[in-house]
Amino acid sequence: MASASRTVNLHPANYLPDTLETTTFDIIVIGSGPCGRQVASKTAASGLTTVIIEDELWGGDCPFWACMPSKAILRPGEALAAARMLGGAKELIATNRLVDVEGVFARRDKIVHNYDDQWVVNLSLGQKCTVVRGRGSLVGDKKVLVRNGNGQQKTLTATHAVVLSTGSEPIIPDIKGIETIDYWTPREATSAKSVPGHLIIVGGGVVGSEMATAFSTFGSKVTLICPNSEILPKFEPQAGKLVREALTAQGVDFHLSAKVVEVWKEDDGYTSVKLTTGKIVTGSDVLLAAGRKPRTRGIGLENVGLTPSLEVDPTMLVKPLEGMWLYAVGDTNMRSSTTHMGEYQGRVAANAIVARARGENVSDTKPWSSFNATADNLAVSQVVVTDPHLASVGLTLAEARKRGIDAKEVAVGFNFPGAWVFGEFNYEGWAQWVVNAEKNVLVGATFVGREAGDLLHPSTVALVGEIPLDRLIHAVPSFPTRSEVYGLLLEKWLAMKGK
Ligand SMILES: Cc1cc2nc3c(=O)[nH]c(=O)nc-3n(C[C@H](O)[C@H](O)[C@H](O)COP(=O)(O)OP(=O)(O)OC[C@H]3O[C@@H](n4cnc5c(N)ncnc54)[C@H](O)[C@@H]3O)c2cc1C
C-alpha cells in the first residue's frame, strides 16, 4: 500500500487573530488560494485596506496539492517520451520506459516548497494585504468571524466587500462500503511518497486522466473506471478518444460506461471494486476523481440567507443578495474550476469592487468590459496534461450548435515539417477549430498532441478578439514549428468556404 500522510509547515505561531491591530477593513477575503489572492492584491494596490483569512496552507490548492505538484510529477515522464521520439537522443535513454520515481518525488517536493507556505505569505504581505490564520465564517452582513484552533477569535467588519474564495473539495461518490476503505483523493495522489502496485481510478475527467498518465509512468498498473462512454467528457469526443488510445498503449486499462457500485477490503489489504457491468477489479489503492463541489459548508451562508450553491452575476457579485457586498470567485462559484479562469474572475471582481467603492455603477456593463467575466461563458481555456496534451478553448462543436450557432468543424492532423522535427515523421496530433460560419470567426479550438498545450493561446486570442479568419491568414507561422498547424487549419477553412 502507498503511504498518503504528509507533514505541512504552517508557521502557526504567526499571524494569529489576536495579532490583528484593527477589526475593520475595506475588504475581507476568505481563502488565500490563487483566486482570493488575485482579488486581494488588486484591491490592496488600489488603496483599499484588505485582509485575507486562511485556515490551511497559505496559497490554497494550486501550489501545494493541485496544479503545481500534478504538473511536477507529470513532466519528467513526458520529457522522456519526447526524447524517445528522436534518433540521437533515444539511444542515450535506458530502454526501460519508467521514470526515476524518487527523483520525480524529490523534484515535486522542491516545487511545492516542501509544503511550507512562508513564500506565499510573503507574497501577500508584499502586496500590502493583512494576513490572518484561522477559519472565516459569515456571521451577518459584512461581518466575518475568524477563529483559529487555539480558541482565538475576532469578528471583522468590511466597509465595502467580503469575497468568498474558499475553493472546492472532492465529491465522494455514494458507493456501498466506501467508508470502509482507505481511499485517495487527488491530494493523496499529487503528494504520494510511494508508488501503488495497482491504482484503481474512479472517474475519467481531468484528474483521473492526468493521474493515470503520471502513475503509469511510475510503473503502477492503472485501471480507470469512467461512467461515460468516453473519457474527458467535457471535451470533444475525438480528443478524449485520442488520449484514451495513447494511455491504453501505455498499459492503462479502461472500463467505460461503468460505475462502481460496491467496494470492500480483501484480507491481503488489497481493495476490490464491483462495477455496474458486474466485473470486479482488485487493486492496491483507489483514487476517487469523480469531480468537485464548492467548499461552502460551515462558512455561515445561512446567516445571510444563502444556500451552499452560489450563483454570481458577471461581476462575481452573489445573487440574490441586497447591498452589493458579497462576491464569490474561483472554485467557490463552480463556473469553471481552473486557476487561470478563477484568477480572471478575481481580476473582474476586484475591478468591480474598487469601482463600486468609488460610487460607480458597474452592474450593467457590456460583455468583454473589465467588469464582466465574459470569457467564463465564451472562452474558457484549459490544458489537460496527459500525454498527448489536450488543449481546448471555447465551445465544442456540439455546444456551439446547441447555442444555435451555424458552426462548422475544421480538423487537420500534424503531418508537416514543423511537427516532423519533434519526431521522425511520427508526431501524432489532431487540431480542430469550431468556426461560426456566418461571422467567419472562431468559437472553439482543440489541440491534441505531445507537449501541444502552448499551441492553444493563439486560438484563444483569435476567439476573444473575434479576428475574421480571412485576416488571420496574414499571421504567418514560423517555419519549421508546430504552429504551422494554424496555416493548415486556415487553408482548410478557406477551401471549405470555396476561397
Ligand atoms: C489534482 C488537481 C490538479 C489541478 N491542476 C490544475 C492545473 O494544472 N491548472 C489549472 O488551472 N487548474 C488546476 N486544478 C484546479 C485548481 O487547483 C483550482 O481551480 C484552483 O486551485 C482554485 O483556486 P481557488 O482560489 O478558487 O481555491 P483554492 O486553491 O482551493 O483555495 C481556497 C483556499 O480557501 C481556504 N479556505 C476554505 N474555507 C475557508 C474558511 N472558511 N476560512 C479560511 N480559509 C478557508 C482553503 O484552505 C484554501 O486554501 C487542479 C485541481 C486538482 C484537484
Ligand SMILES: NC(=O)c1ccc[n+]([C@@H]2O[C@H](COP(=O)([O-])OP(=O)(O)OC[C@H]3O[C@@H](n4cnc5c(N)ncnc54)[C@H](O)[C@@H]3O)[C@@H](O)[C@H]2O)c1
Ligand atoms: N490541467 C487542468 O487544468 C486541471 C487538472 C486537474 C483538475 N482540474 C480541474 O479540477 C476539477 C476537478 O477534476 P475532476 O477530474 O475531479 O472532475 P471532472 O469534472 O473533470 O471529472 C469527473 C469525472 O468523474 C466522473 N464521475 C462522476 N460521478 C462519478 C461516480 N459516481 N463514479 C465514477 N465517476 C464519476 C465524471 O463522469 C467525470 O468523468 C475539474 O473541473 C478540472 O477542471 C484542472
